[in-house]
Amino acid sequence: MTLVHVELPDGSLKEYPKGTTPLEVARSIGERLARQTVAARLDGELVDGTKPIENDARLELVTLSTREGLDVYRHSAAHLMAHAVKGLFGKDVQVTIGPAIENGFYYDFYSEKHKFTPEEFDLIEKKMEELARADLPIERQEMSRDRAIALFRDMGEDFKVQLIQDLPNQTVSVYRQGDFLDLCRGPHLPSTGLLKAFKLTSVAGAYWRGDEKNAMLQRIYATAFPDKKELKGYLQKLEEAKKRDHRKLGKELDLFSFSEEAGAGLVIWHPKGALLRTILEDFERREHLKRGYDIVMGPQILRTDLWKTSGHYENYRENMYFTEVEEQSYGIKPMNCLAHMLIYKSRIRSYRDLPLRYFELGTVHRHEKSGVLHGLLRVRGFTQDDAHILCTPDQLDAEIKGVLQFVREVMGIFGFEYEMEISTRPEKSIGSDEDWKRATDALLNTLKDSGLPFEINEGDGAFYGPKIDIKLKDALDRRWQCATIQCDFTLPERFDLTYIGSDGEKHRPVMVHRVILGAIERFIGVLIEHYAGNFPLWISPIQAIVVNVTDNQAEYAERVFKELRAEGVRVQQDLRNEKLGFKIREAQVEKIPYMLVIGDREMEDGTVAPRHRSGKNLEPMTPADFVRFIQDECRQYH
Structure with missing residues (x-):
């Protein structure tokens, strides 16, 4: 019997018969580990758990407790869904691609005859359950490129044929489960029976390969978990997410809207939304001034030649808008960095001037495809809390640490x-x-010096430099990309930025591009969903509303309203001849933090009776005391 030596992650070396699979290795260690193992890394390559080990190798078992293992599980669930759809609708539907994504998976289908609806989800799920119960082996097969093209062409799967034709490999891999065959790199679970809990969640349109010139596909989104308890918990979060959807709450709270007349992806801010935005922007200005930033402003359009110098024209123009003025081409800015570099170049700089920190709440426009637009979270026109730090190479570490500290304090x-x-x-x-x-x-x-944990995201930097991306976790444990820190040696070179060093010679500065909140629109969308519209008092566009019990108190209520407004409280009044309970319920629906109830007793005593939106009643207090109360609560935040 020929033996192979398998090195495990703990450094231990074990001997197994040649042809032993990673799953068999897992089983030799323990049944529990075997049940959790879904794939493996063999000498660094991600492979099926059923792949025979033919030579001495390093082996790392991939389990369901890892993100990688969960992705394998969900990708297998995507194949199961495609198998079910083909079983139900046959040649009326063609399959395209079905990757795992965060919290689930999707599969894109093409059909001229059939339009999928959520009402069909139960039918598809039942077919998936039937296929899972059958415990069909999921088998990998490698074949020549030409054979695979002929095979999928005979099956009428034109999109698979396109995919194979674009592959450089002469050999491709396919996976078979029962009568279903799919082109795939893998790896996959050993059998369909390991798929225990899944749920279809939504259907949407998507262009083939993301190009609006291509065929429109139908994308069915779904999720899958190793057990039904985890799935139930996730589905509960989804229901809560629907209640918190910023598009729904934005309309209910009268914060913003979109209009096809104005154009897709362009936000129209209503009074309360514009006030919320203004509060955030004023907060940003104060925080930046405290940390030594200079506020600057650049133009909305810049000559196209400048965008060619920066490299944006060559590397980013598909995301830009262009216009022409007096036969001169201009680019509408997608970023704020160019004007900031022109400010730096406007005079000779000394090393004693550095670092320079230029901050701009700069509005930019980017050409996003209509299919990816999503409320405030993905728009075409937005404002960034953009800053560019120009410093000496020796100052770079301290400046990056300063930005990280800034992020830490603001997110707190x-x-x-x-x-x-x-x-x-x-x-x-x-x-x-x-x-x-x-x-x-x-x-x-x-990051290492700061002792902060991080991961490496290969190949996803900006075209001019690497970056630290900071992803917020909201109340539902979702991740949102907001803050970023980019380190750039390239643009200072292209724009010939220099400073005079202590040696009297010219030197090249380093530029740090960074945002703290990121796009204001996106951040507000995240805030709405994080707080479910119940904004903390300090950023709530309306902090209090004065409500009277009867018309007898209307005059006093009006005086209280004006007094609070004069003291800087963001206050409304509701003096309608309606029942008190009705007015309070309306204020609660609008998520106003405090309702100031005024009846005959309050009018006689010169007080108000505050009621929190949670339903808690506070002791009566004078309007002046309420102002101090509001100020003290706001002071807790910053």
């Missing part, structure tokens, strides 16, 4: 936890390998 104010990742050089980029290494090392070393 809003009550957000967050995660971080470093995104490295993408395929489409500018600059030398040396500059990219210096920039990436600067970010890595700063």
Whole structure:
């Protein structure tokens, strides 16, 4: 019997008969581990748990407790859903792609004859359950590219044929379960019977390969978990997320709207929404001024030649809008950095001037495809709390640490936890390998020195430099990309930015691009869902509403309203001849933090009776005392 040596992650070395599978290795260690194992890394390559080990190798078992293992599980569930759909609708439907995504998976289908609706989800799920109970083996098969093309062409799967034709490999892999065959790199679960809990959640349109010139597909979203308890918990979160949907609450609270007449992805701010935004922007200005930033402003359009110098024209123009003025081409800015560099270049700089921190609440426009627009979370016109720090290389670490501290303090104010990742050089980029290494090392070393946990996101940096992305965790444990820190040695070179050093010679500064909240629109969307519209008092656009019991108190209530407004309280009044209970319920629906009830006793005593939106009644107090009460509560936040 030929033996192979298998090295496990703990450094131990074990011997197994040649042809032993990773699942069999797991079973030799323990049945519980075997039940949790869904795939493996063999000498670093992600493979099926059923792949025979033919040579000495390093082996890492991939279990359901990891994100990678859950992705394998969900990708297998995507194949199960496609199998069910094909079983139900046959040649009326073609399959395309079905990846795992965060919290679930989707599969894109093409059909000229059939339109999927949520009413069919039960039917599809029952078919999936039937296929899972059958415990069909999921088997990998490798074949020549030409054979695979012929096979899928005979099956009438034109989209699979396109995918194979675009692959550079001469050999491709397919996975079979029962009578269903799908092109796939894998890995997958050993059999369909391991899929225990899944649920279809929604259906949407999607263009083939994300290009609006291509065929429109039908994307069925779903989720899957290793057990029904986890699935139930997630579905409860989904229901809560629907209640918190910022588009729904934005309409109910009269914060903002969108209009096809204005154009897709362009936000129209109503009075309360504009006030909320103004409060956030004023907060931003104060916080930046406290930390030594200078407030600057740049133009909305800049000559196209400037965008060519920066590299945006070559690497980013598909996301830009252009216009022409007096036969001169201009680009509408998608970013604020160019004007900030022009400010820096407007005079000779000394090392004694650095660091310079330029801050702008800059409105930008980006050409986002209509299919990805989503309320405030993905728009075409938005305002960033953008800043660019120009410093000496020796100052770089301290500046990055300063931004990280800034993020920590601001997220603490809003009550957000967050995660971080470093995104490295993408395929489409500018600059030398040396500059990219210096920039990436600067970010890595700063995070390591700070002792903050982070992950590496290969190939997802900006085209001009690597970045630290900070993802907020909201009340439903969802992740949102907001803050980012980008390190850039390239644009200062392209724009010939210099400073005079202590040696009297010219030197090149480093530029840090960074946002704290990110896009104001996106951040407000996240805030709405995080707080379910119940904003903390300090950012609530309306902090209190004065309500009278009868018309007898209307004059006194009017005086209280004016007194509070003069003291800076954001206050409304409701003096309608309606029942008190009706007015209070309306104020609660509008999620106003405090209702100030005024009856005959309050009018006689010169007081108000505050009632919190939670239903809690406070002791009566004078209007002046209520102002101090409001100020004290707001002071707790910042």
